[in-house]
Amino acid sequence: MNLTPLKRSILLAAARANEGHIASAFSVLDLLWVLYDQILRVDPRDPEAADRDRFVLSKGHASLALYAVLIAKGFCPGRTLDEFASLQSIFGGHPDRNKIPGVEASTGSLGHGFPMAVGMALGLRHKKSPARVFALIGDGEANEGSIWESILLAAHHRLNRLCCIVDHNHSTDRALKMDDLKNKFEAFDWEALDLDGHDHVAIAKALTREPGERPRAFIARTVKGCGCKPMENNPAWHHRAPTAEELPALLESLT
Amino acid sequence: MRNQLVATLESLLPADERLFLLLGDIGVYGFRDSLERFPSRVFNIGILEQATIGLGAGLALTGFTPVIHTIAPFLVERCLEQLKIDFCFQKLGGNFISVGASYDYAALGATHHCPADVPLLLNLPGMEIAVPGTAREFDRLFRQACFNGRPTYFRLSERENPIGFEVDFGRAQVIQTGGRAAILAMGPALTWVMPAVRDLDVTVLYYTCAHPFDADTLVRHCPHGRLLLCEPYYAGALVPEIVKALSPAPVRIECLGVPRRFIDRYGHAREQDVELGLTPDSVREKLAELMED
Numbered sequence: 176m177n178l179t180p181l182k183r184s185i186l187l188a189a190a191r192a193n194e195g196h197i198a199s200a201f202s203v204l205d206l207l208w209v210l211y212d213q214i215l216r217v218d219p220r221d222p223e224a225a226d227r228d229r230f231v232l233s234k235g236h237a238s239l240a241l242y243a244v245l246i247a248k249g250f251c252p253g254r255t256l257d258e259f260a261s262l263q264s265i266f267g268g269h270p271d272r273n274k275i276p277g278v279e280a281s282t283g284s285l286g287h288g289f290p291m292a293v294g295m296a297l298g299l300r301h302k303k304s305p306a307r308v309f310a311l312i313g314d315g316e317a318n319e320g321s322i323w324e325s326i327l328l329a330a331h332h333r334l335n336r337l338c339c340i341v342d343h344n345h346s347t348d349r350a351l352k353m354d355d356l357k358n359k360f361e362a363f364d365w366e367a368l369d370l371d372g373h374d375h376v377a378i379a380k381a382l383t384r385e386p387g388e389r390p391r392a393f394i395a396r397t398v399k400g401c402g403c404k405p406m407e408n409n410p411a412w413h414h415r416a417p418t419a420e421e422l423p424a425l426l427e428s429l430t
Numbered sequence: 431m432r433n434q435l436v437a438t439l440e441s442l443l444p445a446d447e448r449l450f451l452l453l454g455d456i457g458v459y460g461f462r463d464s465l466e467r468f469p470s471r472v473f474n475i476g477i478l479e480q481a482t483i484g485l486g487a488g489l490a491l492t493g494f495t496p497v498i499h500t501i502a503p504f505l506v507e508r509c510l511e512q513l514k515i516d517f518c519f520q521k522l523g524g525n526f527i528s529v530g531a532s533y534d535y536a537a538l539g540a541t542h543h544c545p546a547d548v549p550l551l552l553n554l555p556g557m558e559i560a561v562p563g564t565a566r567e568f569d570r571l572f573r574q575a576c577f578n579g580r581p582t583y584f585r586l587s588e589r590e591n592p593i594g595f596e597v598d599f600g601r602a603q604v605i606q607t608g609g610r611a612a613i614l615a616m617g618p619a620l621t622w623v624m625p626a627v628r629d630l631d632v633t634v635l636y637y638t639c640a641h642p643f644d645a646d647t648l649v650r651h652c653p654h655g656r657l658l659l660c661e662p663y664y665a666g667a668l669v670p671e672i673v674k675a676l677s678p679a680p681v682r683i684e685c686l687g688v689p690r691r692f693i694d695r696y697g698h699a700r701e702q703d704v705e706l707g708l709t710p711d712s713v714r715e716k717l718a719e720l721m722e723d
Contacts, residue, residue, distance in 0.1 A: 294488020
């Protein structure tokens, strides 16, 4: 699936609002698309179904990717990204579960979403639900102590229907290198796999694997700003919207 | 109150499948029977408070009612952002039960003191705050509020008032009436207040909830605008609520509570009461100042 139209809508929305974490959104967009397109058992006509799978975007600043996918999948009928970050919009800089159908948790403070996903997995197991819980964290977010507290908890309680996807785009390296995250998860008694976070076939193959006995981590190799050459691995674009002058060239560069 | 916490939860856990109890590696012996009877709903979760609050929010998001229990500074001060975002902002129900109060653990030093709990939590929109003065009052307040779908903090203390009341969540009690001034006593502060005022022409209002705040009872019983506010945490936390309730009438408020400084001596909590001036004598002195005009 060519996601250039979604990337285009994200760029335009950010430019219009003069707001947004575009590069982070492009880093996770392929992962989110495959999740909602092939993996998650969710129904936009019944977004609160009891046994639906849960997805928590723990790195909430990548919200533009989530909104683009939710809109494309029919969760927000009549809505477009044109309203992003405007006064009355349901789509803010970080996702709000009380406003947006399909958003399972309000995130934005790093290190908060993943612990909630652990709690969801524990609650769903108590209900004997077949649902799975997927959380996506950033590698910078993995600096947070609450992430490692949660990794400990999930392993101890054998939450085998919980998956943690790490957007490992190395943006944290300028502050704190996370090095081999696969080894770190394994040291905490998780099952862990590496994958190419932009290869739809590889993502789908990995995420469709049946749950094992332990929670599972996917360390996704990603490129921050993927598909927009001037932004790729360019920290200047972490939290910046394009100017009117920059926008045409950025749109032209999308792949 | 800790024994009552066990008794209250042990009566509710079998009756309601929604309850999850998460212990921060305290109270484990007291809850040994519940840990054994309900291994999928009662956990000694460990010493990782921030993730515990988030995990509790995840349980709430799947339809359960979490009860999270640990010592006050680790529950409130370490986890303030989790309480703010995971529960208050998301509008989720949960119960947070602390022990230790301001300085019940006097001998353990400032790391285990938490006189800032109520003042801090008053800044979180939607957070309910209960300050029971006796074990039975905790039981009543908890049963009334625990399933109300809102985040609620219960501040347990080893200090109990000699006399308890049939309190209701969010409602104040009128203990005595008088014409010269009114006293608002919060939870265990009633212990310092009652011995000081029995022969005085003053009203005593007994509160067990800082939020929701019962403004109506205050307005009805403080027509003169002279109020002594007695709180067992940092002094003056409820002043904004009081001024708002009595506005636009002029009001003179004296405050008696824990002073805003680190308590750097040890001893017993009752010794700290004297050191910090939280005594009946202080109540009388403050009242004399208030009534001297």
